Amino acid sequence: MASSTLLDDPSSPMSPMVADSSDAERRLREAEDRLREAIEELQRRQRRAAACGSPQQPPCHHASDESCVANAIGNLCQSFLLSYGVRVGIGILLRAFKLLRGQSYSSLLDLKQLVSEKDLIVREEACRVGLLFGGFTGSYHALRCLLLKLRKKETPLNVVIAGSVAGLSILALDDSNRRRTLALYLLARLAQSAYNSAKSKNKFPIWGSHLRHGDTLLFSLACAQVMYAFVMRPESLPKSYQDFIQKTGPVSKPVYKAVRDCCRGLPVDIASLSAFLSERSNSNIVKLEKFPAIIPCSVIHPDTSSCLAHNAKAASATFRKTFPLYFSLTFVPFVVLRLQKFLSSPARTCWLAVKGAVRSTSFLSAFVGIFQGVICLHRKVATKDHKLVYWIAGGISALSVLIEKKARRGELALYVLPRAGDSLWYILVNRHLLPNIKNAEVFLFCLCMGGIMYYLEHEPETMAPFLRGLIRRFLASRISNPSPPPNRNASYNYLQTLDVKNMSNSKENDKAETKASPSAKYNLESIPGL
Ligand SMILES: [Zn+2]
Ligand SMILES: [Zn+2]
Numbered sequence: 001m002a003s004s005t006l007l008d009d010p011s012s013p014m015s016p017m018v019a020d021s022s023d024a025e026r027r028l029r030e031a032e033d034r035l036r037e038a039i040e041e042l043q044r045r046q047r048r049a050a051a052c053g054s055p056q057q058p059p060c061h062h063a064s065d066e067s068c069v070a071n072a073i074g075n076l077c078q079s080f081l082l083s084y085g086v087r088v089g090i091g092i093l094l095r096a097f098k099l100l101r102g103q104s105y106s107s108l109l110d111l112k113q114l115v116s117e118k119d120l121i122v123r124e125e126a127c128r129v130g131l132l133f134g135g136f137t138g139s140y141h142a143l144r145c146l147l148l149k150l151r152k153k154e155t156p157l158n159v160v161i162a163g164s165v166a167g168l169s170i171l172a173l174d175d176s177n178r179r180r181t182l183a184l185y186l187l188a189r190l191a192q193s194a195y196n197s198a199k200s201k202n203k204f205p206i207w208g209s210h211l212r213h214g215d216t217l218l219f220s221l222a223c224a225q226v227m228y229a230f231v232m233r234p235e236s237l238p239k240s241y242q243d244f245i246q247k248t249g250p251v252s253k254p255v256y257k258a259v260r261d262c263c264r265g266l267p268v269d270i271a272s273l274s275a276f277l278s279e280r281s282n283s284n285i286v287k288l289e290k291f292p293a294i295i296p297c298s299v300i301h302p303d304t305s306s307c308l309a310h311n312a313k314a315a316s317a318t319f320r321k322t323f324p325l326y327f328s329l330t331f332v333p334f335v336v337l338r339l340q341k342f343l344s345s346p347a348r349t350c351w352l353a354v355k356g357a358v359r360s361t362s363f364l365s366a367f368v369g370i371f372q373g374v375i376c377l378h379r380k381v382a383t384k385d386h387k388l389v390y391w392i393a394g395g396i397s398a399l400s401v402l403i404e405k406k407a408r409r410g411e412l413a414l415y416v417l418p419r420a421g422d423s424l425w426y427i428l429v430n431r432h433l434l435p436n437i438k439n440a441e442v443f444l445f446c447l448c449m450g451g452i453m454y455y456l457e458h459e460p461e462t463m464a465p466f467l468r469g470l471i472r473r474f475l476a477s478r479i480s481n482p483s484p485p486p487n488r489n490a491s492y493n494y495l496q497t498l499d500v501k502n503m504s505n506s507k508e509n510d511k512a513e514t515k516a517s518p519s520a521k522y523n524l525e526s527i528p529g530l
Contacts, residue, residue: 058148058153058154060144060145060148061144061145061148061154062141062145068141068142068145068146069142071141071145072138072139072141072142072145073138075137075138075140075141076134076135076137076138076139077134078134078137079130079133079134079136079137079138079474080130080131080133080134080135081130081134082133082473082474083126083129083130083132083133083134083474084126084127084129084130086129087122087125087126087129087130088122088126090122091120091121091122091125091126092114092115092120095114095115095119095120096114099113099114128172128173128174129172129173131169131172132169132170132172132173133169133474135166135169135172136166136167136169136449137166137474139162139165139166139168139169140162140163140166140453143161143162143165143166144158144159144162147161147162156454156457156458159450159453159454159457159458160450160451160453160454161450162450162453163449163450163451163452163453163454164446164447164449164450165446166449167442167445167446167447167448167449167450168442168446170182170183170441170442170445170446171442176439176441177238179441179442179445180422180425180441180444181238181418181422182445183441183442183444183445183448184418184419184421184422184425184444185418186445186448186449186452187418187421187444187448188414188417188418188421189414189448189452189463189464189467190448190451190452190455192414192462192463192464193451193452193455193459193462193463194451194455194462196461196462196463197455197459197462200461200462213402215406215409215410215413216398216399216401216402216409216413218413218417219398219401219409219412219413219416220395220396220398220399220401221395221420222398222413222416222417222419222420223367223394223395223397223398223416223420224391224392224394224395224398225391225394225420225423225424226241226245226394226416226419226420226423227245227371227390227391227393227394227397228387228388228390228391228394229420229423229427230242230245230390231256231259231260231387231390232260232263232387232390233423233426233427234256235426236422236423236426236427236430237419237422237423238419238422241419247321248318248321248322248364248368249314249318249368249371249372250301250310250313250314250317250318250368250372251300251301251372252276254269254272254273254276255273255276255295255299255300257269257272258273258295258299259295259300259385262292262293262294262295262385263385263386263387264387265291267290267291268288268289268290268291268292268295270288270290273288273299274288277299277302280302280303293383293384293385294379294382294383294384294385295385296379297310297376297379300375300376300379301372307373307376307377307380310372310376311369311372311373311376312369314368314369314372315365315366315368315369316365318361318364318365318368318369319361319362319364319365322361322364322365323357323358323361326356326357326360326361326364327353327354327357329357329360330353330356330357330360331350331353331357334349334352334353335349359403359404359405360404360408362403363400363401363403363404366397366400366403367397367398367400367401368397369397370393370396370397370399370400371393371394371396371397374389374392374393374396374397375389375390375393378393452471456468456471456472
């Protein structure tokens with residue numbers, strides 16, 4: 001706006017007189033250049049004053065017309081209400097699904113059945129989640145103001161300290177398993193940001209970063225741990241995870257128990273195992289020993305004597321079982337998030353969804369098939385079982401992730417990695433290889449939160465966009481306060497419009513400028529909506 005009036009005002013009386021228009025334009029450009037230099041000089045001085053810790057204290061990160069206390073309390077209330085509402089909303093949705101599954105469609109319209117206190121038990125949970133998010137946001141903003149006042153300067157260290165201390169709000173959750181899961185999830189995300197940051201700066205070579213398939217390697221290691229834990233230490237995995245793997249694979253529970261006992265040198269529960277085998281209607285019932293050296297193939301797949309047939313059947317059964325799920329998982333976002341596109345070309349969208357679902361399902365089927373294959377192969381060549389076989393089998397079968405798209409591989413690795421870490425942590429503590437520090441997960445969460453807030457405020461481009469959006473939505477900024485710091489508002493906007501105008505003839509200049517003032521660029525926490 002400012003620049004356009006500047007442009008129009010002098011030129012409009014001139015425009016009838018054609019002769020001097022080019023001359024006027026030239027003078028105008030010179031004036032703009034001088035103005036730009038002046039503004040830059042002012043900004044430089046401001047920054048220098050802030051850096052030297054002059055008596056003039058740098059302004060807070062929030063709007064200056066609001067006191068620090070009001071800002072913190074406002075953030076607390078807003079985050080609390082938002083996360084409380086989201087948690088209750090999820091509760092109602094789940095309740096509605098439950099009613100639908102019970103075929104009682106009319107009860108959906110009955111508010112009493114849908115949201116009564118008796119059936120919808122979310123209040124404590126929602127309060128805890130609200131306190132976690134609200135407590136974090138409120139104390140984070142309060143601490144940033146406090147640190148600014150104490151240290152008289154704004155440095156990345158302020159952000160890290162504020163984020164770490166505010167991370168204590170995780171204590172609002174009373175289940176230490178959930179706290180650990182959350183902490184490990186954040187640790188994986190923090191590692192991702194650190195990795196991206198180091199890579200973009202070319203600072204130091206991280207082992208594996210030059211590998212083309214570093215993500216596959218990571219996924220493979222994580223899967224090795226998860227599959228090992230599933231066979232040997234199922235209690236170290238969350239129940240939902242155990243159920244998912246159990247349902248996806250072809251081998252049934254009593255067999256896993258027998259394998260576990262066999263590897264540990266414990267007596268195998270013959271009664272339950274033979275009951276299970278006779279149920280599976282096969283003629284050649286094998287003789288079972290109390291202390292077998294290895295559980296033979298005929299027990300692992302009693303339906304068929306051929307290992308190859310068993311593996312092929314396992315893979316295809318997995319495909320049939322999971323395809324509907326994967327199809328809806330790819331199709332629904334396609335339709336909901338890109339409705340416009342879907343309406344303009346429904347056939348193409350369906351095709352893309354089918355292609356994506358086939359790819360993901362093939363990956364999972366190959367995973368199951370290879371895992372079973374490695375185990376059968378081991379039985380062909382060895383006479384004694386060892387628990388490491390399941391670790392190796394998991395690692396090898398994870399190579400099937402190469403079927404997936406390159407971008408998905410990294411995401412999958414980051415999804416499985418916290419689970420693997422969780423299970424490893426549990427096992428190491430259980431074996432007394434790691435001291436069982438009380439509330440260790442709280443400290444980990446605090447450290448991670450400090451790191452995450454640093455990357456959010458100073459290098460947001462290193463974070464996954466989804467996570468960045470989520471944290472900004474819930475934690476870091478109030479929706480009512482999307483404006484940039486007011487003191488550089490006018491001049492900064494003016495510079496921006498100037499740059500847009502001059503983009504064509506001075507691209508180089510523009511680049512140099514954004515490099516010169518990274519703080520100005522990143523401090524604009526003004527990306528609206530997020
Ligand atoms: Zn403040
Ligand atoms: Zn076999």
